[in-house]
Amino acid sequence: MKGKYSSPSRDSRSESRGKRRKTNLILNLSIGFVLLLIVIVSATIFLGGNNDDTAGNQLEKQTESAQNNKSDQTEKDNQSNEHENADEEKVDSTDSTDSSVENEDNTEQKQESKNQSSEQQNPTPAKEEDAVVTTGGTEENVKKPIENPSWKPIGTSQAGEHTSVYDQNSVDWSEMSQAISYATGIGQDNMTIWFLGNNGHNKSVGTVSAKGQKEKYRVYIEWVDGQGWKPTKVEEINE
Known part of the structure; x- marks a missing residue:
């Protein structure tokens, strides 16, 4: 008879162990869930920080590129202005040279005309x-x-x-x-x-x-x- 029936104390211990297992399982799952949340939050913070850094770097690079482009454009504009000024100086120099040559021609023509008139009014003495x-x-x-x-x-x-x-x-x-x-x-x-x-x-x-x-x-x-x-x-x- 003793072999067929278990004692109440044994059943109680068995039930107690079963509850502890469930409790441990739930506790372990909870801990795992919390750890997972920590990992996710940490990853989000880390990746977000990297993205911010990347965005900041990109913004900095864009700003630097814009400044470089502006500087290059300013330098090109200055060079263009220098070329234009040089061309204008060449044109002015050419115009001045042409004007000088024209004035010299006019002066020579006037002098020649004056000499001719002078010769007419005061001809060379006869031999x-x-x-x-x-x-x-x-x-x-x-x-x-x-x-x-x-x-x-x-x-x-x-x-x-x-x-x-x-x-x-x-x-x-x-x-x-x-x-x-x-x-x-x-x-x-x-x-x-x-x-x-x-x-x-x-x-x-x-x-x-x-x-x-x-x-x-x-x-x-x-x-x-x-x-x-x-x-x-x-x-x-x-x-």
Whole structure:
């Protein structure tokens, strides 16, 4: 009979052990769950921190890249401005050079025109070796008549049909005086005109002397259309 039936105390111990196992199992599961939560939370915090660091690094890199790009763009703009300024300086230098050359050309043209005008108003003195002393004179008081094939018209500022004018304030009188000065070699400012009058159509004759000198000269001139008065003969005369 004893072998078939267990005692109450044995059953109680068995039941107690079963409860402890369940309690231990639940406690172990709880501990495991808590550990899992700790692991998850730690991983989240760690990974989140890394992400923040990564984002911060990316932001820093982007900012640095933007600054570098801005610096590069500024440098490019400066270089572009330098090139533009250099090009402008080249253009200004070219324009200045062209303007200088043009001014020099204009100056040369003006000087050439001035020289031509001066030559017309004050022609090169005739060659003395070309002068020819003719025999005798038209009057008894003529000492020596001279003709020179090198004489040329002195030039004129007059236009249109010419009419001789014997007014000392006229252009024609001034140009006749220049022709007489040209033929005799006496400067106009050092020349005394004793007589200047008509000697035929577009022909004139004048008597002059140098100031302070006794020698007098009778000068024959004639008008050449478009070219002015031209000496034809000079006579050295007695007083």
